[in-house]
Amino acid sequence: MLPMTQHDPHVKRHHGGGYRSHATSTHTRHPIGVAGIAAAMVGRDAALQQLMARLYMLFENGGTQLVTIIGEAGMGKSRLASEFYQQVMRLPDAPRFHRFKGDPQRSAQPHGLVRQLITSLFDLDESESNTSTLARLEQGVTELLGPDRIEEAHILGYLVGLDLESSPHLSGLCHDVRQIRERAVQSAMQLIAKLTEQTPMVLMIDDLHDVDDSSVAMIERAAQIGGAINLMLICLTQRHLFDQHPHWPQSVPGALRIDLHPLDEHQSRRLVGEILRKAGKLPSDLRNLIVSRAGGNPLYIEELINTLVTDGVIIPGEDIWHIQVGRLPRLRIPTSLADLLRTRLQPLNPVERAFLNAASVADGAFWPNAAAYMLGHVQCDVAAIIQSLEQQRLIVAQAESSLNHQQEYRFSHDLLREAVYDQIPEDHLLVYHRRLAEWLVKNCDDHLGNYAGLIAEHYDRGGDQHHAGRWHIQAGAHARTAYALDTAISHYQQAISLLANLPYASADLIACHAALGQVQLEAAQFAEAVASFRRTRDLASRYGDKQAHAHALERLSAIADDMSDPVSMRNYAQQALELAREIGDPAQIVMSLATLSLANNRLGETDRGLELAQEALNIAQQAEYDLGIAKSMAYLALAYEHRGDLNTAMEYMQAAMVRFRQLGNLVEVATQLNNLGYIANAQGDFASALTFLEEGLRIAHDGGIRYMEIYLLSNLGAALVGLDRHGEAETLIKRGIQMCEQSRIKIFPDFYRDLSAVYLRQGRVDEAVEAAQRGLNLAREAGAPREVGVAWRALGMAMADLAEPMGAALCFAESSLLLDMPGMIADKGRTLRAWAAHELRSGDAERGRKLLDQARDLFRQASLSHELERTPAL
Structure with missing residues (x-):
């Protein structure tokens, strides 16, 4: 695909060493029992045996085991987990054991479980200083992974909230928290792999339904690693987990699901007998009462017996318990577990x-x-x-x-x-929720970002919509910084719903719509991003916020480029530039000029495109706007590329990438690697293109930069076709088409052009013609002259392989005519070469020789040595 515009991201202490070297349990619960009597577990023996069987499989075969235990409240999940823990700890070679609990108060904190894991593995203590905590991390990580892995310690420290902005180990990543997050997760997995080389590890997660989405994804990812780590993941949850994660855990082969159902009557009677074993033979009326009311819920049975003790029906003694059966008829037994607990x-x-x-x-x-x-x-x-x-x-x-x-x-x-x-009472609840929000604001200190979502929720439940909306915006910004994009989108949407009807909240509402649009853009939700930025534009216009208005127009212009609509792209950019000049904002002027430059290039007006890019660079240099200077250089490279001066384009693009690397902006580095790959493809240097694009794809994939992956796949497909690696090309091309469809943007014509070439090499001529025709239709819809001209060439090449290639010459002629413009020398040369091959094979040989000579002349004129080598002289 043509080079793209870049979207602006606006346990108690163990002192033995850096990490735990023995089996341990965090937050392990033990049954409380009734009057000091802890009954044996009843009705869950089969589930316990399934857990132990999976543990033995881990011991024998290694790899990863994922077990999900599902049961409603009171069904005995925690008791089963406690019994399993006790059995595991009695083993001669007990595994490491860590237990964590989901918390609805922290479910909006991105990657909360990763933080808990790191804190537990290295015995971190939030009360310690930043320096002491970092030293503990450095010691633990280097002991496990080697002295050269200190960077991982800083990456993990950043994720758990340490202030490491000045760390020399993060200087290349400080503006790319998405990359830090991905590296932190990878480092955590490497640490677990190292820790479990000799001794397996068990991680138990209580209340998975209250764990943040990003951590649930991490659990699933760890389970998918398989043989790389020796780990047993046990997740305790209720059924409403599947409302949020309906496919859990279908992506993990061999995952075990254990459903805890109510106890049957026999099991219920046995549990009653276990708890009341000191009472001797139980009166049938008492046993029947407890069993009939409990409905098979173990917690209800225990709590009802607790109530009978409190009410004097059951009198515990040291050795013998007495039953006052005569009191039973006078008792009012609650019909629900909630009422029973309230007693x-x-x-x-x-x-x-x-x-x-x-x-x-x-x-x-x-x-x-x-x-x-x-x-x-x-x-x-x-x-x-x-x-x-x-x-x-x-x-x-x-x-x-x-x-x-x-x-x-x-x-x-x-x-x-x-x-x-x-x-x-409702009026008390409103006060309590507001006061809890106030207390959190005053007491969360440096962790305020982590608690922003919780503060917002309590303000909302306390009836304070304005404060709730503003804290949801902060929570969205915090989640976006951690690149938990789904969480960020949810917070921004909640903020909008709270602020929409508050006339005094217009500034917050405008900012929220703009932030939502940017996150949707980063998540490759293009249609949703367009709607958000249009709403931003309309609100900014209504309330006279020209700065926000100009920014929204510039974003809409960039998205129009993604949507292959260069006319709208130019219109939006022109409007943004006029507003930016009116308010005198150099940064917005630079971005608007750059976007307008690319729009003109897309429409074939390359002189104007070059002029606008040069103006953007001049203004950025005068304003000493470093990011703007780098961006302007990148857009100048695009302008020269559209004019056909590929060598100058490459020089500006490489200079821009050096600056982006110095700024630590890996998102922009990935963008320029994409553009360098595109230019190398245009030069016919497919090997260099492959090097650029594979690095860019790695950065984009590791950082979750979904929209950039689409562009990189487009150009990578072209490079692989040029290198005759057609099987790999087909896989990547189809993946790119699928990503376009999922993101609801128009499929790039390039994908079908290159797919047609793959089909031709495989002898699938009819499919090649069909793919080329689809590419031509898409190019026509986009209205970009170069794309249309190249698409005609692809269709001509496909038709030339038909049994009756009558229409091929007409396709080549149309392509040559459209590409007969300054800046399109290389593409016209390729069209003439393909046309020459067709004429030499099945048409006018003399005409073919002339076309081939013309192609060679064009390649010489553009200094395209690789293309000259592929175009033999006759």
């Missing part, structure tokens, strides 16, 4: 109840100081309340906290938290 709150005094209400608003882990702040004027002894709630087994302290200097707690069960939250 545990009855002994609380008003202050304890209010404190627990406030704590439940946190929607997962909570911090006592936050709950006290939410209560406002209510005076309470926080330490005494915490002690009382722990004694009543309503809350559990956590070994680690996600916030510095804040002890963290959880409810003893998530269902208990929900039961508490559901009975809070």
Whole structure:
């Protein structure tokens, strides 16, 4: 494809060494039981045996095992996990064991699980200084991967939130966080591979449904690696996981799914007997009551027995428990598990109840100081309340906290938290959510970006739409910085829905639409990006924001280029330039001039294109705008390329790429590698083109730069065709066509032109003609003269191989006529060469010789030595 325009991205401490060298467990839960009695696990033996079988497969064969355990709340997932942990730790050579928990409060934080993993592997502590934490990372990484791998330590440190802007090891990546993220994930996988060379590792993730999307993708990616690491991934989740990830985990061969169903009657009776084993023979009325009400839910059985103990029906003793059967008829047994759990709150005094209400608003882990702040004027002894709630087994302290200097707690069960939250009056909820948002803003310190989505959610649930919208914008920006694009899009969309009807929020709304459009563009969602930037343009025009208006027009111009619409591209760029000059913004003027330059080149007005690119460079140099200087050089290269001066084009493009490398802008480096590959293709130097394009594709793929991959695949297909590597070319071309379709942009004519050439070499002439015709139709729709001329040549070459090649000469003639323009010498020479081959084979031989001589003259004129070598003299 022709060179493109670039889119602006606007556990407690273990002191033994750098990493854990022994089996360990993080946040492993143990059953609480009833009155000190922990019953044996009932009804989950088959599931436990499946887990152990997969573990033994890991020991024997290596590789990766992925197990998903699915069950609704109270079905015993945590108990099964705890029992598995106990059995694993009794093995003679126990594996490393790490356990993490998803949290709805942090599900909007990109790559949260990667951060937890790195923190656990290296015993990092957020209370330590930046320097100490980095030193621990450097020690651990270099011990595992070698002394030359210190850069990986800095990459991992960046991902976990260390301030490493001045790190010399990240100087080439500091403006490309997408690349840092990808490198960090790769480094984490390499570390796990090294750690599991001798001893396998088990990673258990509780509540996968509350894990951020980017981390879920990372889990799936780790499972797909297969033999590279010796790892068992166990995911505990509820069924609504499949609402967000309907295909989980179909992409992982051999993945095991274990569904936990309600206990049957026999199993329920057995569990009751296990818990009440000190009561001797149970009265049938009592056993029947518990079993009938529980519906096979193990947690309900345990909580109902807890209630019967509290109400004096069951009286525990040290050796013998007594049953007061006569009290049964007078009891009111709750019909739902939530109501049953709420009965545990009855002994609380008003202050304890209010404190627990406030704590439940946190929607997962909570911090006592936050709950006290939410209560406002209510005076309470926080330490005494915490002690009382722990004694009543309503809350559990956590070994680690996600916030510095804040002890963290959880409810003893998530269902208990929900039961508490559901009975809070609506007017109290509004106040609690707003105050929790305020507390987070004041106490998140350097981690504010990580909590922006959570703050937005609490403001929203507290009825403060304006603050909620603004914090969603911050959360979107944070997610975009981490290149979790789907998360960023979600935040921006939520912000728009909150701010759309607030007349005083116009500036925020305009900025939000523009940011959403840019992220959609980076995600190759072109149609959606057009809609967002048009909305930005309309709002900016309505409210008189000329800066935002000009930027939106320039973005629309760039997208029009992606959509193969050079006329609209020029119109948008001209409007953007007029506004930019009106407000006197040098940066916007430079970008608008550059885009307008390329639009004119696309339409064949190459003199005007060169003039505009040179003007852009002059203004950028006067303003000392480094990024603008580099971009202007790149657009000057495109202007010279369109004029046919490929050598000068190559010089400017390489100079631009040097500057982009110095700026650390790998997105632009990938862009210029694409353009260098395109120019090398135009020179007929397919080997050099392949080198440029493969590096560019690696950068784009590793960084997830989806739209750039499409351009690189287009040019890479042409290079492979030129090198006669047709099988590889066909695969890449079809992948590029698929990506265009998925991104809802017009398929590049180049793809079908090169596909036609592949089919010809394979003897599939009819398919070659069909592909060439599709390429011609697409080129005509785009309206670019060069693309149409080249497409006619491809159709002529395909028709020349037909049994009756009558129309081939007409196609070549039309191509030659369209390409008879300054700057198209190389393409006209190729057309004349293809036409000559047709005439020499099945037409007028004398005419063929003349055409071949003309082609050689054109190649000499353009100094195309590679093409001259391919065009033998007669």
